[in-house]
Amino acid sequence: MTGMSDAPAELVRYAVADAVATITLDSQHNRNALSRQLVAELFAHLEAAEADDAVRVVLIRAEGRVFCSGADLTEASAEGMEVGARRIVDLQRLVVTLSKPVVTRLHGAVRAGGIGIVAASDIAIAADEATFALTEVKLGLAAAIISLTVHHRMNPRAAALTTLGGEVFGGRDAAAYGLVTTAVPGDELDAEVARVCASLATGAPQGLRESKRILNRDLVARIDAHGEELAALSARLFASDEAREAMAAFLSRKR
Numbered sequence: 001m002t003g004m005s006d007a008p009a010e011l012v013r014y015a016v017a018d019a020v021a022t023i024t025l026d027s028q029h030n031r032n033a034l035s036r037q038l039v040a041e042l043f044a045h046l047e048a049a050e051a052d053d054a055v056r057v058v059l060i061r062a063e064g065r066v067f068c069s070g071a072d073l074t075e076a077s078a079e080g081m082e083v084g085a086r087r088i089v090d091l092q093r094l095v096v097t098l099s100k101p102v103v104t105r106l107h108g109a110v111r112a113g114g115i116g117i118v119a120a121s122d123i124a125i126a127a128d129e130a131t132f133a134l135t136e137v138k139l140g141l142a143a144a145i146i147s148l149t150v151h152h153r154m155n156p157r158a159a160a161l162t163t164l165g166g167e168v169f170g171g172r173d174a175a176a177y178g179l180v181t182t183a184v185p186g187d188e189l190d191a192e193v194a195r196v197c198a199s200l201a202t203g204a205p206q207g208l209r210e211s212k213r214i215l216n217r218d219l220v221a222r223i224d225a226h227g228e229e230l231a232a233l234s235a236r237l238f239a240s241d242e243a244r245e246a247m248a249a250f251l252s253r254k255r
Contacts, residue, residue, distance in 0.1 A: 012041035014048065019201040021049035021100075025062040031069035032062050034113050038072075039087055046094055056201040056208065058098065059193065060117065061105040068114025070135070073247050082235035085145050088113060089227040092149050095120035096216045096223065099209040101200050105193045106130045106171070106180065115179070116146030119153045122212065123196060124180035126171035127189045132179065137166040139250060140242035144234040148223045154178045 011027040023045045025032040032038070042060075049058045062068065075084065095102050095117065104118050106126040112135050118124045134143045134150070143150060143163050151159050158177035162169060171183035184192045200208070237243055 010041070011035070011038040012045055014045040016049075016052065016055055018198070019054065019056040020059055020197045021045075021052065021055040021057070022059045022061065023049070025060070025068060026064070028064035028066075030072060030074075031066040031109075032064065032114070033069045033072040034088065035072040035075060036084065036087075039084075039091060043091060043094065046098060049100065050098055053205075056100060056203065056205065057197050058100055058102045059105060059197055060102065060121065061193075062107070064108070066109040066111075067104075067106050067130070068110055068117060070112025070114050073251055081238040082231060085231035085234040085238075086228075088116060088145050089148065089223065089231050092116050092120040092146070093220070093223045093227070096149070096219050099205070099212065101203075101208060101212060103193065103197055103200070105189065107186065107189060111135055112143070113146055115143075116149055119146065119149035119179060122215070123200075124174075125189065125193050125196060126174055126180045126183045127186040128171045128183050129186045130171040130174070130183070131168050132162075132170070132174050133166060133168045134163050135166050137164060139246040140240060141237045142233070144230045144237065145227070148227060148230060149219065150179070152219050152222060 011025070013024040013026055015022050023042065025038065025042070027033065027035065027038050046058065049055045071084075101123065102121040104121040104124045106118065106124060108130055110118060110130065110132045112133070115132060115134060136143045154162070154177050162177070169177070171180065174180040175183040182192070
């Protein structure tokens with residue numbers, strides 16, 4: 001999680017080549033935090049990929065050392081969070097229900113809410129050097145809204161260890177825990193991502209759509225059943241005195 005200001009005009013870039021829509025998070029001033037602007041642009045690009053018949057596969061990647069640092073705490077500490085929490089629930093649902101497979105390329109740090117994007121994606125490929133942490137517990141929060149997808153992917157023992165501990169773990173552990181599909185040496189990451197995307201792109205649109213619907217049926221039901229409740233819980237925790245004090249202390253250390 002992080003929080004800084006002075007955002008550039010565009011935080012998420014979009015390009016299509018060889019049937020792959022590449023969506024690049026490029027909000028390096030706040031370590032690709034899930035600000036309102038970044039989430040809105042990510043939504044728009046996912047919807048554009050869904051509507052483009054030339055696209056068979058969606059790849060989400062990031063510039064900078066951090067894939068995503070989680071919630072933008074400057075926004076979280078300035079106003080109520082329920083609308084933002086619901087938007088992250090909706091973002092995860094959009095990734096899960098997109099008719100085209102979504103791949104995430106994970107080269108660096110992934111924290112807190114950013115792990116929800118990873119868990120919502122169909123295939124996640126991490127560098128061994130990538131790091132992950134569900135840091136919410138350190139700030140008096142809980143990994144509430146992202147538990148919808150994270151707990152669907154991770155085995156229960158790993159989910160308990162990482163959620164309650166809040167400690168950093170690496171790419172290989174993320175693969176062993178079920179959070180990512182595979183982890184490879186950093187210098188092999190781009191080749192592996194390209195190989196997987198090219199393989200997925202050979203699928204017929206109907207086959208991809210219906211196969212993904214079958215694979216994610218239980219996850220969609222989970223999101224629909226519990227999303228509203230967990231968004232409300234997340235908002236209550238962000239608004240609590242304990243969390244506000246912890247977030248203020250965190251932000252003061254970052255200045």
